[in-house]
Amino acid sequence: MTDTLTLSAERSKKQFMAKPFTLGLLILSAILSITIGAMPLSFNQIFQDLLNITGTQHYALSTNVLLEIRLPRTLLAMAVGAALGMCGAAMQALFRNPLADPGLIGVAGGGAFGAVVIIVLGNSMFPNAMSYFGPYALPIGAMLGCLGVCGIIYKLSNQHGQFTIITLLLAGIAVNAIVGSFIGILTLISTDEELRELTFWTMGNLGGNNWSLTLPVLLLIGISIVGLSRLARPLNLYLLGEAQAEHLGVQVAQLKKQVFLFTAIAIGAAVSISGMIGFVGFVIPHLVRILIGPDHKFLLPTSMLLGASFLTLTDIIARIAIPPAEVPIGLVTSALGGPFFLYVLYKQTQRFN
Amino acid sequence: MKRFSSYLTGFLLTLIIMPPLHAAERIAVAGGSITEIIYRLGEQDKIVGVDSTSTYQAADKTHPLLGYVRNISVEGLLSLQPDLLIGESDTGPSKALEQVRAVGLNTVIIEEDDSIDAIKSKIRTVGKLLQVENKAENLISEIQLDIDALAYANDKLNKQSKHKPKVLFLLTLQNGAPIAAGNHTSAHTTITAAGGNNALENEKGWVKLSPEAALELNPDVIVVMNRPDATLDAVAKLAHFKYTEAVKNNAVYSIDGGYLLGFGPRTPQAIIELGTMIHGAFPLPQGYQFRYDNEQQINTGHSS
Numbered sequence: 001m002t003d004t005l006t007l008s009a010e011r012s013k014k015q016f017m018a019k020p021f022t023l024g025l026l027i028l029s030a031i032l033s034i035t036i037g038a039m040p041l042s043f044n045q046i047f048q049d050l051l052n053i054t055g056t057q058h059y060a061l062s063t064n065v066l067l068e069i070r071l072p073r074t075l076l077a078m079a080v081g082a083a084l085g086m087c088g089a090a091m092q093a094l095f096r097n098p099l100a101d102p103g104l105i106g107v108a109g110g111g112a113f114g115a116v117v118i119i120v121l122g123n124s125m126f127p128n129a130m131s132y133f134g135p136y137a138l139p140i141g142a143m144l145g146c147l148g149v150c151g152i153i154y155k156l157s158n159q160h161g162q163f164t165i166i167t168l169l170l171a172g173i174a175v176n177a178i179v180g181s182f183i184g185i186l187t188l189i190s191t192d193e194e195l196r197e198l199t200f201w202t203m204g205n206l207g208g209n210n211w212s213l214t215l216p217v218l219l220l221i222g223i224s225i226v227g228l229s230r231l232a233r234p235l236n237l238y239l240l241g242e243a244q245a246e247h248l249g250v251q252v253a254q255l256k257k258q259v260f261l262f263t264a265i266a267i268g269a270a271v272s273i274s275g276m277i278g279f280v281g282f283v284i285p286h287l288v289r290i291l292i293g294p295d296h297k298f299l300l301p302t303s304m305l306l307g308a309s310f311l312t313l314t315d316i317i318a319r320i321a322i323p324p325a326e327v328p329i330g331l332v333t334s335a336l337g338g339p340f341f342l343y344v345l346y347k348q349t350q351r352f353n
Numbered sequence: 354m355k356r357f358s359s360y361l362t363g364f365l366l367t368l369i370i371m372p373p374l375h376a377a378e379r380i381a382v383a384g385g386s387i388t389e390i391i392y393r394l395g396e397q398d399k400i401v402g403v404d405s406t407s408t409y410q411a412a413d414k415t416h417p418l419l420g421y422v423r424n425i426s427v428e429g430l431l432s433l434q435p436d437l438l439i440g441e442s443d444t445g446p447s448k449a450l451e452q453v454r455a456v457g458l459n460t461v462i463i464e465e466d467d468s469i470d471a472i473k474s475k476i477r478t479v480g481k482l483l484q485v486e487n488k489a490e491n492l493i494s495e496i497q498l499d500i501d502a503l504a505y506a507n508d509k510l511n512k513q514s515k516h517k518p519k520v521l522f523l524l525t526l527q528n529g530a531p532i533a534a535g536n537h538t539s540a541h542t543t544i545t546a547a548g549g550n551n552a553l554e555n556e557k558g559w560v561k562l563s564p565e566a567a568l569e570l571n572p573d574v575i576v577v578m579n580r581p582d583a584t585l586d587a588v589a590k591l592a593h594f595k596y597t598e599a600v601k602n603n604a605v606y607s608i609d610g611g612y613l614l615g616f617g618p619r620t621p622q623a624i625i626e627l628g629t630m631i632h633g634a635f636p637l638p639q640g641y642q643f644r645y646d647n648e649q650q651i652n653t654g655h656s657s
Binding site for chain 2: 037038039040061064065068069070134135138191192193196197200205207208209210213319322323324325326
């Protein structure tokens with residue numbers, strides 16, 4: 001009895017500390033991400049440019065690099081990390097299953113399908129649209145793929161107003177398998193270069209995105225994050241069981257649909273521009289749950305902040321590991337996140353023995 | 354697929370070019386053939402970074418590596434402080450190129466169509482950017498020797514009016530699944546230029562061959578890319594080619610990929626070399642001799 005009491009006291013202290021701590025971590029990693037990079041920046045010059053001391057219209061290279069490359073990239077890393085962390089937590093709650101991740105509802109598969117269609121078929125099937133959209137073609141294709149596949153899974157699971165989790169799960173698995181085979185077929189007919197581009201896409205990359213690509217993604221992710229964080233209380237009740245939650249006044253079917261929708265939008269936007277970044281959506285919520293427990297009022301925001309810091313930090317590593325080239329970020333997240341997660345897991349199980 | 358359409362449409366280079374005010378001093382290169390040209394112009398000291406396809410004289414080992422040509426990192430590139438980026442048409446991703454331009458780096462993308470004419474204009478373009486036009490013209494007249502010899506040989510062969518040998522060009526033999534060149538590939542262009550018939554001319558692009566399809570093609574000559582030793586043994590071992598004319602007659606060869614398919618300054622000579630492989634006796638003008646050393650050229654057939 002005393003044991004549980006101290007555990008819960010300890011936990012509430014941790015819960016209380018979690019948000020300020022992760023927020024601090026995020027600010028720190030954002031500052032690092034802006035200051036560190038392959039290109040050494042002259043901050044003296046940047047201040048002069050921004051305060052317009054020299055009075056010239058032309059910015060120095062350092063200023064351009066900061067404004068056009070580092071800043072959008074840092075914001076994107078934070079937003080994508082936040083989306084992955086928070087949506088991962090929401091998905092694990094929705095399925096009441098620790099293995100759930102956003103891929104289950106078809107975002108990853110759909111995004112990859114959209115991307116592979118653009119990469120392999122784009123130039124031969126719709127050359128006009130490709131030249132019209134230019135660099136936007138791939139993100140738009142991936143986003144449409146996400147929405148299409150998520151839409152199909154949603155439609156299949158939403159029978160007679162019932163949005164049952166088991167149908168969602170099974171429909172998700174089946175549709176993902178079908179999409180996977182389409183991707184396989186397109187891979188078969190792709191050329192060497194296209195295959196290589198596709199491989200890089202599936203390993204994720206936050207680089208090369210200018211403001212006009214970044215801003216819509218930030219907006220979509222922002223909307224979803226606000227939407228999801230309002231669902232913390234109903235999600236807590238939902239964990240008691242669907243029937244119990246219903247009796248406690250939660251509109252369960254609607255809750256499930258909202259979680260689905262917000263996750264599809266946020267992860268769809270993230271995947272469309274950064275490719276597939278694995279493991280973050282899975283490992284971050286688990287880590288947070290191990291540390292501060294399953295209360296969604298703390299779990300959701302902490303997962304969001306930790307996810308954002310984690311992705312920002314790993315992106316720094318991806319950028320500076322092998323200059324002047326870059327490591328795909330998906331490789332860094334798995335390579336670093338995996339062992340760290342195992343370590344925490346191991347420590348945790350040791351405590352109970 | 355973009356490459357294919359550019360084959361059909363363009364003979365000339367199209368340049369998206371912002372003319373430099375003065376000669377470039379620090380050049381980042383994305384594309385093996387361009388690196389090769391800069392080396393041949395003797396301007397390699399100006400190179401500050403290359404992509405991973407720039408294998409000529411191990412340029413990818415001596416200069417900082419930008420990564421794969423279609424996956425360039427913007428900031429990494431800028432950290433080399435180049436004043437010029439020259440790339441082949443597959444330099445990318447395109448959004449990265451846009452960022453590079455936005456930051457104000459002079460960026461020249463050479464649209465290419467893998468033809469012999471395109472090599473000359475590529476050399477001219479690079480020469481102009483580096484302001485070494487004279488050296489570029491010298492290099493072009495050097496290449497002209499090979500081009501003339503090739504024309505001479507093909508003319509002679511046409512007069513003999515023998516049937517053209519069927520040539521199968523293999524990209525790789527890996528995992529027992531050979532990948533062969535169909536039409537609209539750089540290999541197809543070189544086979545045709547060397548007076549051969551591509552055995553797989555009815556397929557488009559690079560195709561994975563099944564054993565039966567390969568046997569049915571029954572090529573007279575097989576050329577494998579980048580396979581320095583024991584090519585004949587490796588090819589003969591595969592069920593695909595065991596009973597083909599090429600294996601029966603020991604007409605199996607290997608050639609370096611960058612040398613033949615790079616469409617840089619060495620390619621015309623490489624096509625002539627391919628011609629000697631394909632035809633056995635390739636009628637070359639008197640006094641013509643190979644001038645470039647090709648480190649990976651090993652001939653396993655016709656050893657007698």
